[in-house]
Amino acid sequence: MGATIKKILITGGAGFIGSNLADALISVGHDVRIADNFSTGFHKFIDQHKGTAAIEIVETDLLDEQACSQVLGGCDVVYHLAANADVRFGWQQPLRDTQQNLLVTQNLLEACRKQGVRKFVFSSTGSVYGKAKQIPTPEDCAFPTQTSLYAASKLAAEGLINAYAEADVVDATIFRFVSILGRRYTHGHVFDFVKQLLGDPKRLKVLGDGKQTKSYLHVDDCTSALVRVLDGKSKLDIFNLGTNETVTVNQSINIICKSLNCDPIIDYSGGSEGWIGDNPHIFLDTTSARATGWSSVRTISESIRETVEWLVANDWVFSLRDK
C-alpha cells in the first residue's frame, strides 16, 4: 500500500457496513477503533478481529457529548456510519432519527473540532432526493422534498457537515448510498422477504404493487469507495454510490425465490409506494464517483443471491432482530 498507517474511528463499526469497512481497512494495515452502542450492531460481526492489535472496540452512546469526544481522541479520520437506519418505522418514534442521525453527527463534528480530527467521512443516503424528478439522479439535482424522517435527518446532518466544512473545521466527504447488500446485511426488502419465506415458503406479503424500482450496491463495492477517499484532501466532496442498473421489487423477489427454490403466492398490499415516505423509484447517477476511478464490480443479481445465501447460513440474525 505504501501509505501511512492511520488510526481510524468507525462509528457504527459493529453494524453491517461498518464491520465490512473495518475488515477492509484492517486488511490494508490500518488501526481501527470501533464505536458502537450495539443497538443494531453485533459482536459476531467483529469477533474475527478481537484480541488483535489492529482493533479497539468501544461500547458507547454517541448522544453523550463527552463520550463522543473521548472516543475520537488520537484518531486521524472518522467514518461516521452510526445511524438509525429503519426508514419505515420512523413514525413509531418520531424523535429517534433526529437524535441518532442529526444530534449524534453534531456531537461528532464538535468532537472533531476539540480533538483536531480533520477528516470526516459520512454515510448519507439516496433517500435525501425524495421523489426525485431527475432519474438517474445526480448530486446537484433540483432541491428535493423530503419524504421520510430518516432522509430528513440525513439531509439535516449533511447540512451541518456542509457548514462545518465551510467553516474549515473538517475536510468532509459525504456518500449518498443506494441500499447496500452482501454479508451481514440485516434489514431491508431482501431481509424481510427471506425471513418470510424461511418461515413459510408458500406465501409472501409485499408492501406496494411490486413495481417500485430499487437500486442496490454490494457492500464490497461500497467499502471500496469509502476506503479510496482515506488519503485524499478536499473541503467538501459529495458522491452518489450505486450500480448502473436497477431492479423492480418483483424482479428482486424472483431472484430470491430462485435462490431459495420456492414459488410462493404473492400477496401485494397495493399502491405504488411500499409505505409512507417510501421512494418508489431510486436510481442514482454515479458519474462523479466513477470519475475518481471507482467502479462497482458486482451486479444486483449477484448481490441479491449472495445476500440470500448469507442470510440462510446465518439465520440467527432473524431471531435477534425482531421488528
Add this chain to the structure above:
Amino acid sequence: MGATIKKILITGGAGFIGSNLADALISVGHDVRIADNFSTGFHKFIDQHKGTAAIEIVETDLLDEQACSQVLGGCDVVYHLAANADVRFGWQQPLRDTQQNLLVTQNLLEACRKQGVRKFVFSSTGSVYGKAKQIPTPEDCAFPTQTSLYAASKLAAEGLINAYAEADVVDATIFRFVSILGRRYTHGHVFDFVKQLLGDPKRLKVLGDGKQTKSYLHVDDCTSALVRVLDGKSKLDIFNLGTNETVTVNQSINIICKSLNCDPIIDYSGGSEGWIGDNPHIFLDTTSARATGWSSVRTISESIRETVEWLVANDWVFSLRDK
C-alpha cells in the same frame, strides 16, 4: 374579510416579524396567541394589544415538549417564526441553532399531531441556498451547499416539515425570506450600521468589501404574504419572498448615511464575504409567490429609510440588544 375568525398561534410573536404579523392578523379580526421566550422578543412590540380580547401572550420555552403541546391547544393554525436568527454568531454556541431552530420545530410538529392542528406556516430563509449558483434563485434550484449553522438548521427544519407534510400530519407552507426591514427591526446590517453611526457618525466599520449584494423586503410586504396563505389548503408549498431588486452593502450605507445626515470614513475589513458562512450574493426568484397574486409594495430604499427612522426614534433597542 368574510372569512371565518381563526385562532392563530404565532411562535416568536413578540419578535420583529412575529409582532408585525400579530398586528396584521388582529387587524382583520383573528384571535392571536403569542408564544415567546422573550430572549430576543420585546413586550413593547405587543403592548398595543395587551388587555384586548384579540390577544393571549404566553411566555414559554418551546424546547419543552409538553409546554409546546399545551400552547398549541385550541388553535387552528400555527405560524412558526420563533428562531435563533443570529447567523453570524452561530459558531459561538454551535448547538444553539440546532436546538432553537430544529428541535423546537419538531416539538411543534409533534404538538400539531397531538392537538390536531393541520395548518403549519414556517419562516425559513434564502440562506438555505448557500452560495447559490443560479441568481435570481428559484425554489427548485440545484441542491445547495449549506454555509452556516443557521441555514443548516433552517434547511433541517424544512426537511422535517416536508416529511410531516408527506405523512399527512400537517398542511405546510414554507417561506424562504430575504432579510426583512421595517418597524421593530432589531438585528442585521442596517441595525449594526445605524448603531455604530449613532455612536460615532464619523467612522463606520464594515465587514467585507462592501460589494456583497443583499436583498431586503419590507415587513409589511412579508406579513401580507404570510396572511394570504391563511385560508388556502395545500400539502406543501414553498415560496421565496423578496423584492425584484438588490442593493450592495455600499449602496445601503449611502442610503443610511443620507438618512442620518452623516459622512463617515469607512473602514472595510476586506474580503468578499462579511464573515464565515456569509452568502455574499442573495437574490431570490419570487415568481412563484407573485403567481399567487402577492406583490411587494416598498422599494429597498424606502425600506431602509423607514428602518433608519424607526431605529432613531426607538434607540432603546440598541441598549437592550447588545451583542
